[in-house]
Amino acid sequence: MTQTVNGHGTVTTSGSGPRGGDDRLGSGVYDGPRALAEARRALRVALPEPSSKYTQDDEWCVVQQPDGAWSEFRFHDYDRIFDVPGLYEKIFYDVLGCDSPRFMVGLLADALADARIEAADVRVLDLGAGNGIMAEELAAVGVAHNVGVDILPEARTAAERDRPGLYTDYLVTDLTALDAEGSRRLAGHELNALTVVAALGFGDIPPEAFRTAYDHVAEGGWVVLTIKDAFLAADDTSGFARMIADGMASGTLEVVRRERFRHRLATDATPLVYEGIVARKRGPLA
The missing domain is CATH 3.40.50.150 (Vaccinia Virus protein VP39)
Incomplete structure (x- = not known):
């Protein structure tokens, strides 16, 4: 089972983020180049259910690309992630709030x-x-x-x-x-x-x-x-x-x-x- 996030359902967690921010998924700490904005908006990301625990080296998600197809991506499969414009930013910045x-x-x-x-x-x-x-x-x-x-x-x-x-x-x-x-x-x-x-x-x-x-x-x-x-x-x-x-x-x-x-x-x-x-x-x- 997965949870969809960032514009397709919201998941929250308690606690404080870096420099007093919050811990919401998709907290929007990074804008990035304007040329990537449309590509990021077109991508949908689904994460495993919050009750599912993975080591950081084994984390994954599934991504719906603009053609409608869903694909699984391990977070450390950087070669595949970089091949999709905006996907790196979508996963790590829009959804997971990297700062x-x-x-x-x-x-x-x-x-x-x-x-x-x-x-x-x-x-x-x-x-x-x-x-x-x-x-x-x-x-x-x-x-x-x-x-x-x-x-x-x-x-x-x-x-x-x-x-x-x-x-x-x-x-x-x-x-x-x-x-x-x-x-x-x-x-x-x-x-x-x-x-x-x-x-x-x-x-x-x-x-x-x-x-x-x-x-x-x-x-x-x-x-x-x-x-x-x-x-x-x-x-x-x-x-x-x-x-x-x-x-x-x-x-x-x-x-x-x-x-x-x-x-x-x-x-x-x-x-x-x-x-x-x-x-x-x-x-x-x-």
């Missing part, structure tokens, strides 16, 4: 202001760039040089389709096996910031890929990341808890902002809590 890119860019903007650094001087490596929502939020605060990296060619295609011109460059590559040409290409951008938002801990970006991206950021550069709180726990097996904890303890990661926040809602309408970290790179990760 991570806006929230994290806000933390970064505050940190830059405190450090008296102009956003125009920041040159970002956006890891797990997807279809460009993070670059859109960064551009809104004045960051003009964004380099996207994603392992999926469908992600770059979607970014070029939905948000043309936001990325100075966009590499489709596996950072666990980055070749010399890819490394030279990244180095040529003289990157001084890394953003990794809503992409760590589920196997999409393993620690080795994060370390490679980190190594291409200049000393003193900015590191902006979100990660589910479970992946920072003592019993974490992903490798991120130790990497990040060791970086903080050694001073390699100098944390300047750290907040727990609601990344989005799960399909059962419970909040998914993440850690948001803004740090300065002060040395290599162990």
Whole structure:
């Protein structure tokens, strides 16, 4: 059984959302490019019944596309989701109220202001760039040089389709096996910031890929990341808890902002809590 949402039935849950908002499904925290508005309105999404519990890695929905056909999509089947214009935004922003890119860019903007650094001087490596929502939020605060990296060619295609011109460059590559040409290409951008938002801990970006991206950021550069709180726990097996904890303890990661926040809602309408970290790179990760 499924529940239809976002204009086709309403589901509510108690509690408070990020920065005092509410937890309604379809809370409308993100508008996005006008070109996608019609595509998003034409899509209908149905979620599993709220009583059905799924791990975050196994969440799914069914989607009625403009031709009337219904199809099932797992949330981590990003290649299929990116192929449908507006579907990523429909699921994660319109229905599940994701706020991570806006929230994290806000933390970064505050940190830059405190450090008296102009956003125009920041040159970002956006890891797990997807279809460009993070670059859109960064551009809104004045960051003009964004380099996207994603392992999926469908992600770059979607970014070029939905948000043309936001990325100075966009590499489709596996950072666990980055070749010399890819490394030279990244180095040529003289990157001084890394953003990794809503992409760590589920196997999409393993620690080795994060370390490679980190190594291409200049000393003193900015590191902006979100990660589910479970992946920072003592019993974490992903490798991120130790990497990040060791970086903080050694001073390699100098944390300047750290907040727990609601990344989005799960399909059962419970909040998914993440850690948001803004740090300065002060040395290599162990």
